[in-house]
Amino acid sequence: MLPWRETLRVILEALEEARRVKPASWAARRVLIRRGLAGKPVDRFVTGVVTGFARGSRIAEEVCRRTYGRLCGSGRLGLLLQLHVYVQAVDDRMRVEARERLLEAIEEEIRRHGVEPRRVNASRVGGLPVARWIYEELVGAWGRLRAESVLRHMAGGRRIHWFRVNPLRARNPEALYEKILGMIEGRGGASSLVPLGFYVEGPIPRGLARLLDEGVVVAQDESAAVAALLLDPRPGELIVDMCAAPGGKTSMLAALTGNRARMVSIEVSPSRARSMEKRLRKLGARVEIIVADARDAPRLLGEGVADAVLLDPPCTSTGVLDKSPDARWLERGSLERLTRLQRELLHAAVRLVKPGGRILYSTCSLLPAENELLVYDVMGEERVYEEHLPSVYEASPYMPSARRSWPDRHRTGGMFYAMLVKG
Numbered sequence: 566m567l568p569w570r571e572t573l574r575v576i577l578e579a580l581e582e583a584r585r586v587k588p589a590s591w592a593a594r595r596v597l598i599r600r601g602l603a604g605k606p607v608d609r610f611v612t613g614v615v616t617g618f619a620r621g622s623r624i625a626e627e628v629c630r631r632t633y634g635r636l637c638g639s640g641r642l643g644l645l646l647q648l649h650v651y652v653q654a655v656d657d658r659m660r661v662e663a664r665e666r667l668l669e670a671i672e673e674e675i676r677r678h679g680v681e682p683r684r685v686n687a688s689r690v691g692g693l694p695v696a697r698w699i700y701e702e703l704v705g706a707w708g709r710l711r712a713e714s715v716l717r718h719m720a721g722g723r724r725i726h727w728f729r730v731n732p733l734r735a736r737n738p739e740a741l742y743e744k745i746l747g748m749i750e751g752r753g754g755a756s757s758l759v760p761l762g763f764y765v766e767g768p769i770p771r772g773l774a775r776l777l778d779e780g781v782v783v784a785q786d787e788s789a790a791v792a793a794l795l796l797d798p799r800p801g802e803l804i805v806d807m808c809a810a811p812g813g814k815t816s817m818l819a820a821l822t823g824n825r826a827r828m829v830s831i832e833v834s835p836s837r838a839r840s841m842e843k844r845l846r847k848l849g850a851r852v853e854i855i856v857a858d859a860r861d862a863p864r865l866l867g868e869g870v871a872d873a874v875l876l877d878p879p880c881t882s883t884g885v886l887d888k889s890p891d892a893r894w895l896e897r898g899s900l901e902r903l904t905r906l907q908r909e910l911l912h913a914a915v916r917l918v919k920p921g922g923r924i925l926y927s928t929c930s931l932l933p934a935e936n937e938l939l940v941y942d943v944m945g946e947e948r949v950y951e952e953h954l955p956s957v958y959e960a961s962p963y964m965p966s967a968r969r970s971w972p973d974r975h976r977t978g979g980m981f982y983a984m985l986v987k988g
Contacts, residue, residue, distance in 0.1 A: 789980070812841035888978070
């Protein structure tokens with residue numbers, strides 16, 4: 566390897582090249598060739614940093630602004646500061662010793678610009694960097710060993726991918742399912758919870774990719790599919806998915822009823838609603854889509870009209886940090902803002918369902934403030950009662966009638982599920 570100061574110069578030159586040349590890997594290659602370093606020990610390290618920075622540049626820029634303010638501009642110093650926070654807070658693959666040596670070189674260069682380096686307020690568990698407040702919330706809720714086990718499992722990205730055969734498009738779903746299980750033998754297997762569900766480890770087989778393109782197979786995490794199953798949708802019912810995009814749960818609900826229920830999906834974003842409509846059409850799901858704030862659902866559809874409601878509101882996404890790197894750097898105030906929205910949406914869901922109607926409340930958050938505690942609060946304010954869910958995944962220690970999936974235990978996203986029935 567080169568001295569770390571010289572390695573940093575090569576990285577910065579390649580990052581500046583990447584602003585003009587795409588992709589970033591080619592920009593790094595051009596610089597390495599010019600410097601006579603292609604194929605040398607430093608080649609792989611520089612290329613890894615440059616390509617990783619390109620993937621995480623939006624997050625690095627956001628964290629940089631929080632850390633350094635206006636200094637995070639477009640010039641050489643701004644790039645240097647963004648690299649500083651990237652190495653600290655975004656990269657999850659670099660070896661510990663290499664990270665510290667590179668950080669020392671970066672901080673020395675920052676001081677040459679008359680700026681005092683600032684360390685990001687972050688925790689790093691098993692290589693996964695997260696905002697310190699998220700780590701502290703997880704430890705406060707579940708204890709250090711449980712929290713660190715989850716974060717360590719999510720480091721390095723999702724290792725397995727979940728799918729299900731789509732009976733709305735497949736001519737013989739069961740036969741196709743058996744064929745796929747034979748195709749992935751040794752690299753995947755069947756879901757024990759989701760009918761026609763399965764998982765694959767590593768690259769997706771070419772034959773499976775074709776089925777995905779045709780809508781015959783759907784990419785959907787097992788934990789998300791379970792939410793639709795738990796609602797127990799029935800033909801003839803009015804079923805409302807309140808925060809529906811990207812539409813995976815909606816399509817599952819339609820499949821479970823064979824398109825024989827009236828499905829209404831609400832999405833606040835027009836662009837996301839358009840994408841969802843296109844996806845649902847491809848999957849063969851017959852759904853009425855409403856572009857609106859789901860808090861207005863009782864006014865738009867009427868009060869006491871729905872047989873069942875699925876509410877999967879915006880949340881901190883702490884159960885899927887491996888798939889949502891942006892969520893690792895939410896500001897602490899986001900939790901209060903999100904729980905306020907979740908509470909308002911759940912009150913709207915209660916008004917929307919008829920007496921005896923079911924509400925399945927689910928989030929991909931591991932934080933009790935967004936789940937058990939919030940549900941208990943709403944139960945104290947509305948005429949609803951909790952219903953014990955079937956024995957999927959694990960009972961919640963804070964709410965035994967509810968269930969939780971855990972990334973490290975179930976190889977899925979971390980999800981919470983609670984069923985409320987209107988009195």
